[in-house]
Each structure stands twice: as structure tokens, then as C-alpha cells.
Amino acid sequence: MALREFNLDLDGKDETVAAVSQLDHLKMLEAESMFILREAAAEFARPVMLYSIGKDSSVMLRLAQKAFYPGKIPFPLLHIDTSYKFPEMIEFRDWYAKHVGVQLIVHKNQKALDDGANPYSLGTQKCCGFLKTRSLLDGLAEGGFDAAFGGARRDEEKSRAKERVYSFRDSLGQWDPKNQRPELWSLYNSRHHKGESIRVFPLSNWTELDVWLYIDAEKIPIVPLYFAKEREAIVRGEQILLLQAGVRALPGEKTEMVKCRMRSLGCAPCTGGIRSDADTVPKIINEMISFRRSERENRAIDHDEEGSMEIKKREGYF
Amino acid sequence: MSNATPESTDAPSASSTPFDSVGAAGSLTHALGLLRFSTAGSVDDGKSTLIGRLLYDSKSVFEDQLASVQKSKINRSSGPIDFSLLTDGLRAEREQGITIDVAYRYFSTPRRKFIIADTPGHEQYTRNMATGASTAEAAVVLMDATKGVLRQSRRHAYIAHLLGVQHIVAAVNKMDLVGFSQDVFDRISAEFREFADHLGIHNVYAVPVSALEGDNVVRRSKRMPWFEGPPLLEHLESIPASVGSASGPLRFPVQYVIRPDASFRGFAGQLVSGTLHPGSSVVAMPSGVRTKVQSIVAFEDEPDSALPGDSITITLEDEIDLSRGDMLVGEANPPSSGTEFQAVLVWMHSEPLDRHKIYVLKHTTRTVRARINQIRYRVDINTLEHVPATKLDLNEIAAVDVKTTLPLFVDPYHLNRITGSFIVIDPLTNATVAAGIIERSMERRQGPRETAAQRKHSTREERILRFGHPAAAIWLKGRPRVAELVERRLFDEGWQVQLAGPNDFLSHELVTVAKAFRLSGYITVFCPLDDGTDQKQVVRMIFGPDSFFAVRITDDTDEEAVDRIMKVLRKWRDNYSLEPENGKS
Numbered sequence: 001m002a003l004r005e006f007n008l009d010l011d012g013k014d015e016t017v018a019a020v021s022q023l024d025h026l027k028m029l030e031a032e033s034m035f036i037l038r039e040a041a042a043e044f045a046r047p048v049m050l051y052s053i054g055k056d057s058s059v060m061l062r063l064a065q066k067a068f069y070p071g072k073i074p075f076p077l078l079h080i081d082t083s084y085k086f087p088e089m090i091e092f093r094d095w096y097a098k099h100v101g102v103q104l105i106v107h108k109n110q111k112a113l114d115d116g117a118n119p120y121s122l123g124t125q126k127c128c129g130f131l132k133t134r135s136l137l138d139g140l141a142e143g144g145f146d147a148a149f150g151g152a153r154r155d156e157e158k159s160r161a162k163e164r165v166y167s168f169r170d171s172l173g174q175w176d177p178k179n180q181r182p183e184l185w186s187l188y189n190s191r192h193h194k195g196e197s198i199r200v201f202p203l204s205n206w207t208e209l210d211v212w213l214y215i216d217a218e219k220i221p222i223v224p225l226y227f228a229k230e231r232e233a234i235v236r237g238e239q240i241l242l243l244q245a246g247v248r249a250l251p252g253e254k255t256e257m258v259k260c261r262m263r264s265l266g267c268a269p270c271t272g273g274i275r276s277d278a279d280t281v282p283k284i285i286n287e288m289i290s291f292r293r294s295e296r297e298n299r300a301i302d303h304d305e306e307g308s309m310e311i312k313k314r315e316g317y318f
Numbered sequence: 319m320s321n322a323t324p325e326s327t328d329a330p331s332a333s334s335t336p337f338d339s340v341g342a343a344g345s346l347t348h349a350l351g352l353l354r355f356s357t358a359g360s361v362d363d364g365k366s367t368l369i370g371r372l373l374y375d376s377k378s379v380f381e382d383q384l385a386s387v388q389k390s391k392i393n394r395s396s397g398p399i400d401f402s403l404l405t406d407g408l409r410a411e412r413e414q415g416i417t418i419d420v421a422y423r424y425f426s427t428p429r430r431k432f433i434i435a436d437t438p439g440h441e442q443y444t445r446n447m448a449t450g451a452s453t454a455e456a457a458v459v460l461m462d463a464t465k466g467v468l469r470q471s472r473r474h475a476y477i478a479h480l481l482g483v484q485h486i487v488a489a490v491n492k493m494d495l496v497g498f499s500q501d502v503f504d505r506i507s508a509e510f511r512e513f514a515d516h517l518g519i520h521n522v523y524a525v526p527v528s529a530l531e532g533d534n535v536v537r538r539s540k541r542m543p544w545f546e547g548p549p550l551l552e553h554l555e556s557i558p559a560s561v562g563s564a565s566g567p568l569r570f571p572v573q574y575v576i577r578p579d580a581s582f583r584g585f586a587g588q589l590v591s592g593t594l595h596p597g598s599s600v601v602a603m604p605s606g607v608r609t610k611v612q613s614i615v616a617f618e619d620e621p622d623s624a625l626p627g628d629s630i631t632i633t634l635e636d637e638i639d640l641s642r643g644d645m646l647v648g649e650a651n652p653p654s655s656g657t658e659f660q661a662v663l664v665w666m667h668s669e670p671l672d673r674h675k676i677y678v679l680k681h682t683t684r685t686v687r688a689r690i691n692q693i694r695y696r697v698d699i700n701t702l703e704h705v706p707a708t709k710l711d712l713n714e715i716a717a718v719d720v721k722t723t724l725p726l727f728v729d730p731y732h733l734n735r736i737t738g739s740f741i742v743i744d745p746l747t748n749a750t751v752a753a754g755i756i757e758r759s760m761e762r763r764q765g766p767r768e769t770a771a772q773r774k775h776s777t778r779e780e781r782i783l784r785f786g787h788p789a790a791a792i793w794l795k796g797r798p799r800v801a802e803l804v805e806r807r808l809f810d811e812g813w814q815v816q817l818a819g820p821n822d823f824l825s826h827e828l829v830t831v832a833k834a835f836r837l838s839g840y841i842t843v844f845c846p847l848d849d850g851t852d853q854k855q856v857v858r859m860i861f862g863p864d865s866f867f868a869v870r871i872t873d874d875t876d877e878e879a880v881d882r883i884m885k886v887l888r889k890w891r892d893n894y895s896l897e898p899e900n901g902k903s
């Protein structure tokens with residue numbers, strides 16, 4: 001049994017706390033996730049894995065490889081491309097899908113993009129509505145998918161903490177948080193009528209730290225944006241924005257070289273980086289343990305309004 | 319939509335991941351492992367506040383999350399921070415000031431890792447409380463010091479116990495409102511202990527707390543020097559971790575068959591209990607065929623053994639018939655295999671149990687059709703008495719008899735939480751309507767087990783399960799209108815019914831027709847011509863006197879006649895047994 005110990009400096013009081021994570025614990029999470037992946041693959045007619053290119057997706061994909069080994073992953077990946085993703089993400093996506101040997105479907109809301117949808121003129125809420133939520137629902141409908149795996153974790157956000165492993169969506173793709181199916185033991189109810197679907201979250205019980213420990217233990221490839229590096233960026237108040245994928249500087253703003261990295265990956269205009277020196281997975285883990293702020297803090301989308309994540313989820317957002 | 323197909327596996331240089339090892343110099347520390355616990359208790363007793371406080375005091379709340387709680391317009395607490403907002407993550411919850419659904423929170427202390435399920439106290443959402451408790455090893459039952467032990471405190475303690483939660487903590491909360499009085503604590507904890515004793519829970523740990531002000535949550539309270547036990551968190555840290563039943567009997571439900579090509583056939587699943595290694599002898603259920611494990615196959619390595627909880631893939635030495643829903647078990651201590659068992663149900667839907675409905679039942683990886691045809695008793699939560707019942711409504715708990723179309727391989731729940739549990743699904747709405755806990759199987763000792771291949775055709779029993787009733791004849795001489803109306807009513811209510819009208823067959827064909835419909839399990843509505851011949855006795859003999867209804871002509875209206883017949887039929891349906899017929903042709 002391999003154990004790891006970290007030194008934590010809580011409250012600046014210099015009290016040393018050993019945060020112990022057991023590999024046993026990761027093993028348990030891994031086994032649970034594989035069980036969920038197999039269960040859904042066995043019971044749904046046409047499942048798909050939503051692949052967002054981030055660290056959680058990388059972990060979920062590895063778990064799928066393990067769950068069906070030596071067979072191939074019995075469902076395709078679906079990436080909802082908003083066209084505002086960092087170029088390194090797209091490069092990584094195409095390489096990794098090939099590397100794993102899994103079918104990749106890329107879906108864009110071309111009509112909205114042709115109409116010029118962007119976060120600056122529409123605002124984050126609306127932009128997400130068109131390029132992510134609508135696009136996702138269309139992508140799922142086009143493929144006739146009745147189940148979609150997502151890499152969401154309950155520890156990410158307080159409305160996610162409420163979600164089932166099998167999250168039922170009505171024929172409009174909407175989530176009804178007040179009326180979820182009871183979900184006891186590991187007995188998941190996959191039954192649904194035509195047009196309805198179920199989002200399946202194999203990583204429900206993983207924390208951000210678990211994800212990083214697993215990436216480390218399994219040597220899972222991730223997008224290089226997660227590693228600290230000198231990058232050309234605009235520093236806007238608290239935010240560090242990389243000048244990529246449609247990010248516009250405001251009048252008077254100048255770029256500078258900032259040693260930074262991404263803690264969570266989204267669209268370039270709406271995802272800020274953090275100042276960091278962590279350029280290896282272990283350094284990221286050590287940095288993470290000292291974090292006092294949540295990983296989604298740098299995502300504009302969650303903070304438009306109190307409960308905004310829940311509203312988006314109810315409408316069909318992942 | 320564009321599809322990308324992989325061609326090469328060359329990594330762009332930018333994607334290579336820098337790795338070195340974490341904490342290589344770190345020393346080994348003994349951790350107590352993971353503990354899953356849930357909260358329980360009546361509405362507003364302070365469950366969410368307690369969890370919020372626990373997260374806050376153990377420094378598991380991120381600053382931005384705390385800031386968003388602090389700047390929230392809502393604060394129902396009398397303190398500066400409404401801690402319940404840390405877990406009440408839904409808008410409706412914050413607006414109504416109650417928890418509606420379970421919140422799962424994760425945190426760790428130097429000693430162990432926790433998964434918390436903060437559950438709702440409101441009776442309407444009992445199903446969500448049960449969801450949280452089903453996977454918990456410990457439950458913290460909260461009681462408001464100003465209110466004492468309430469009906470809902472009992473109900474939740476009962477459900478937690480029923481669902482196999484091993485450790486019960488009684489937290490008497492809001493001690494700040496009763497002047498931190500030892501008398502109040504002693505009285506409430508004694509009352510709860512007495513109730514718990516009745517349930518057979520003898521290891522209750524009772525602790526006085528103030529979730530709002532943090533007394534005895536993470537830190538020992540200075541305001542209750544009379545209490546000598548450890549604070550809540552310390553107690554939770556000391557609860558022994560549940561040990562996997564590696565020494566238990568082998569249970570491996572087959573979840574997925576992996577068949578990349580003709581040369582490989584792997585059986586994937588999560589090992590429930592026992593151990594497996596290459597060479598282990600296994601028996602396949604339901605076929606009863608014996609074979610051995612050839613190998614355990616895994617991504618990037620070949621493990622030499624598997625323990626309970628492991629998700630694995632194995633190959634077998636012989637090519638045997640085995641698929642999803644089957645189970646590999648050991649020679650010693652096999653599970654009971656049968657189609658009838660006794661269980662306790664927690665009913666979780668506003669639509670009550672229908673004893674004639676054919677439900678879908680999911681048990682491990684096996685999904686079958688089932689009827690819950692008998693309620694043995696209902697449990698009165700207040701008194702724990704068993705009361706006779708004919709109905710089972712939302713949030714009620716009852717002991718029932720279950721009959722399934724195909725055999726299940728079960729263990730009593732108290733021996734195995736996975737092979738002892740099932741859920742019930744309504745086949746029309748697809749809603750999960752009940753959670754089931756298996757008490758015992760009614761396995762009949764009879765000849766060798768039937769295999770799928772030996773089962774040639776559907777049986778009378780199976781048809782009864784599907785239709786909800788056996789065959790019956792209704793004899794309606796001279797009332798053709800009533801016959802039509804009855805047939806329509808039965809059909810619309812989901813009965814398996816057929817009208818045998820005077821023009822549908824020749825009179826010498828009657829015997830053949832009656833026999834055919836009886837064999838097919840139909841409610842057959844006969845409406846013979848009034849031609850003087852009395853074939854009634856013949857049909858009565860074919861269907862049997864208990865399932866033959868001749869309607870006497872009275873001067874009631876057609877509608878009254880239909881109602882009268884329906885009443886008789888429903889009563890008959892409620893009382894027939896599934897025992898095999900004897901002696902009828």
C-alpha cells in the first residue's frame with residue numbers, strides 16, 4: 001500500500017498537517033468509475049463520451065480504456081467545439097484520440113458561429129447557450145445518443161454536488177434538480193423513453209486532488225497548458241488571459257510575459273490562468289494542496305449570477 | 319459534424335508530459351481509510367449547518383466559495399455565516415431554506431478521507447435520504463435540543479439501520495439555545511438510545527453540539543465541560559473502516575462481456591466478495607457449470623489476484639455459456655437461487671404499490687420482471703410495530719413477498735449489501751419506485767437447476783406474472799352489451815382479455831375455444847346465444863369453478879352490471895394464489 005504525505009501550511013500558522021492519500025483510495029475510485037462505464041455501455045443503446053480535452057476528460061478516457069481492455073472503447077468521443085478553445089487543446093485532442101484509437105466526433109454550432117456568436121457581444125451566458133448548450137443538445141440529437149458520459153465531479157461546484165451518477169434529462173435535455181430519481185447502492189436505472197437521455201458521470205466521487213494523483217500515478221498525458229510556462233498574456237485585474245483563440249485586448253491593454261498555467265480549461269476568452277511555477281504533475285499536486293480557492297473560480301461562466309451553473313445545467317449545459 | 323479517425327500515433331512534442339515522482343522522500347503514514355457517512359434527522363435540526371461547519375472548521379472550504387456564501391442575500395442563521403448554504407446548492411433549497419436532495423461533499427483530515435452525504439430532513443424527500451444512507455457506513459442523526467426526539471428522527475434512524483449503516487451517532491444540536499444544559503442532553507440522548515436499543519443498535523455515540531457556533535464539532539467545547547467524549551470529527555475519525563469481505567463467499571456478477579476478436583472472451587465486472595486468481599474454481603449461475611479462472615486481464619499488467627471491490631476482467635478455462643446478469647460463485651456457500659423471496663421495501667413514489675403490476679426489478683447486473691404480490695406487514699415507524707396492510711404508499715416501509723420471472727442469485731442483505739439489494743422500476747414511467755432489501759430466499763428444494771436451454775416455453779406462472787392474473791371465464795348469456803362493456807373496461811385497465819361472441823365460433827367449437835383461451839391465460843368473456851343448450855357446465859369445468867363467473871340476469875342497468883362484475887373480478891384477482899394448478903386439464 002503506497003501512501004503519500006504532503007506538508008500543508010494551513011492558515012499560515014505553521015501547523016504541519018499530513019494530508020494522506022492512499023493509493024487504495026484511488027483504486028477504489030477507479031474501480032467504481034469502471035463499473036459505471038461498463039454498466040452504461042451495457043445498458044444504453046447508443047452511448048457517447050463527451051470529451052472536453054481537460055484533465056478530467058483525460059482521466060475518464062483512461063478509465064474507459066481500462067474498463068474495456070483488451071477490447072476497444074465501445075463508444076465514440078464527442079467534442080463540442082466552440083471555436084474559442086486554445087489551439088493547444090485542439091492539437092492535443094486530435095493527437096490523443098488517434099493515440100488511444102477511439103472515434104472522435106467534433107460538433108460545432110456552425111450557424112451561430114456564422115452569425116458571429118462571441119462572448120464579447122453576446123455576454124458569457126448567451127454565448128455559452130449557443131456554442132455549448134445548444135450545440136451539445138444538437139450534437140447528441142444528431143448522433144442519436146441516449147447516454148452521454150461526462151467528466152463532471154461533485155466537488156467542482158455546489159449544484160454539481162447534488163447530481164446523481166445517472167442524471168436524467170427530459171426530451172429537451174433539461175435537468176430537474178427537484179425531482180431526481182432515487183439512486184441507491186450502485187443500482188443505476190438506465191430506463192428512459194425515446195427522446196429522453198441520461199448523462200452519466202463516472203467521476204462523480206473524485207476530487208480535484210484525486211484527479212491529479214491519478215494523472216501522476218498513471219502517467220496520463222494532459223494538455224501542456226496545465227503546466228506553468230512563460231506565456232504572453234494580458235493581466236486584467238485578477239485575471240490572466242492568454243492572447244489566443246479570439247481573445248481581444250481592450251484599448252490600452254498591453255501584453256506581457258507571465259509565468260502561468262491553467263487550472264481548468266475552457267474557452268480562451270472566458271478562462272483565466274493562474275500565476276504558478278508548477279511545471280510538473282507533482283509540483284501541481286503540491287501547489288494544489290495549498291490552494292485556498294476553487295478551480296472554477298477562473299471560469300467567468302460560473303459567476304455571472306448566483307446559481308448560474310445550476311440554471312445552465314437545467315437548460316442542458318454539461 | 320466531422321469525424322476524425324486516428325492514423326498515426328506520433329505525439330506533438332508539446333504534448334509530452336513532464337513527470338517525476340511526488341513526495342519521493344515522504345514517509346509512510348497510516349491512514350484509517352475512507353469513511354462514507356450521511357446525515358439524518360428532522361427538518362431544520364441543523365444537518366446542513368453542521369456539515370458546513372465541519373467543512374469550515376476543518377479548512378475544507380475554498381475562499382471564493384466562502385465569500386459567495388458571505389455575500390449571499392440569504393442568511394437564516396443567527397450568526398455571521400449561514401453554513402447551510404455551503405451544502406444547500408440548489409436555488410430552490412436556498413429560497414425555501416430546506417434541503418431537497420442529497421449533497422455529496424468530500425474532505426480529508428490528516429487521519430482519513432470522508433465522503434459526506436448531507437440528506438434532507440423533510441418527509442417528502444425521504445427517498446433522497448435513503449439514497450444517501452444506502453452507501454454510508456455511519457450516520458449522524460441530528461436532534462434539535464429544543465425539540466428532542468421527533469418522529470422523523472426515529473424514521474431516519476430506522477431507515478439508516480435498515481439500510482445497513484453500521485455506526486449511528488446521535489448529535490444533539492443547538493445546545494446554544496438550551497444554555498448548554500447537561501440535563502437536556504442527557505434526557506434526549508437517553509430517549510434516543512432507548513429507541514435505538516429497540517432497533518438493535520447498541521453502539522450509539524451521543525454528542526452535544528452547536529453546529530452554528532462550532533461547539534464539539536471539530537473542537538472540544540469549553541462551554542460544555544461536563545461532556546467528556548471526543549468532538550464529532552474526532553469520533554468519526556476513529557470509526558473502524560469497513561473491511562472488504564475477502565474471506566467471504568465468491569460473488570462475481572458478470573457485467574460486460576469483452577470480445578475484441580474470436581480468440582478472446584473476457585468477463586468484466588466488479589468483484590463483490592471473495593477473491594479470484596488464476597486457477598480459482600468457479601460455478602456459473604444459473605447454468606451450474608463448473609470451470610476455472612484462466613487469467614485476470616488488465617490494462618498494462620496481469621494481476622495475480624483480485625479482491626472485493628476490484629473492477630476486473632477474467633478469462634475462463636472452458637468455453638461456457640455466460641453473459642451479463644449471470645454470476646460466478648464458489649462451490650462453497652453459493653447464494654440462494656430462486657424466483658421467490660421475502661424482502662423489505664421502502665416505497666419511494668407517490669403512486670402506491672400495485673400488487674398486480676409487473677414491475678422491472680434490478681438486482682446486481684441482472685434485470686428481471688417481478689410482482690410484489692403479497693404485503694406481509696407494514697412497519698409503523700413510531701412504534702416499530704408490524705401492522706397488517708393492503709397498501710403501500712410513498713415513504714412507507716413494508717415486508718413483502720416478491721416473485722420474479724427469472725431466478726435471482728441472492729444473499730440476505732445483512733450478509734451482503736450488494737447481492738442483498740434491489741430496486742424496483744415502473745415499466746411505464748421508468749421511475750425508480752422502491753428500494754428492496756432481501757431478507758431471505760424462498761428457494762424450493764427441487765431437482766437440478768433449470769438452464770436457459772432446458773426451459774422450453776413460457777409457463778403458466780410466467781404468464782400470470784406478465785398479465786397480473788390467471789385465466790378466467792365470464793359467462794354472460796343474453797347480455798351482449800354488458801359483455802362488450804366488460805371486455806372494453808378490462809382491456810383498458812390492462813387485463814389480458816378476449817371477447818368470445820356468439821358469431822365468433824360455431825357452437826360445437828366451444829370446448830376447443832375455451833381450452834385454448836384458458837391455456838393462453840385470457841379472461842374470456844363468453845356471450846352465448848340463448849338457444850336453450852346449456853354449455854355453461856362444460857366451460858365451468860375447463861376453467862375451474864374458482865375462475866368461472868356466471869352472471870345472473872337481474873334488472874340492473876348495463877352499467878350497474880359492469881360495475882358489479884368488475885368488483886367481483888378484482889376481488890378474485892386479489893386473492894388467487896400463484897401455486898401451480900393441480901389436476902386440471
Ligand SMILES: Nc1nc2c(ncn2[C@@H]2O[C@H](COP(=O)(O)OP(=O)(O)OP(=O)(O)O)[C@@H](O)[C@H]2O)c(=O)[nH]1
Binds near residue numbers: 417439440493527530
Ligand atoms: N441557534 C442555533 N441554530 C442552529 C444551529 N444549527 C442550525 N441552526 C439553524 O437551524 C436552521 C436550520 O438549519 P439547517 O442546517 O438548514 O437544517 P437541516 O437539518 O439541514 O434542514 P433540512 O436539510 O431542510 O432537513 C437554520 O436557521 C440554522 O441557522 C445551532 O447549533 N444553533
Ligand SMILES: [Mg+2]
Binds near residue numbers: 365402416417436438
Ligand atoms: Mg439540510
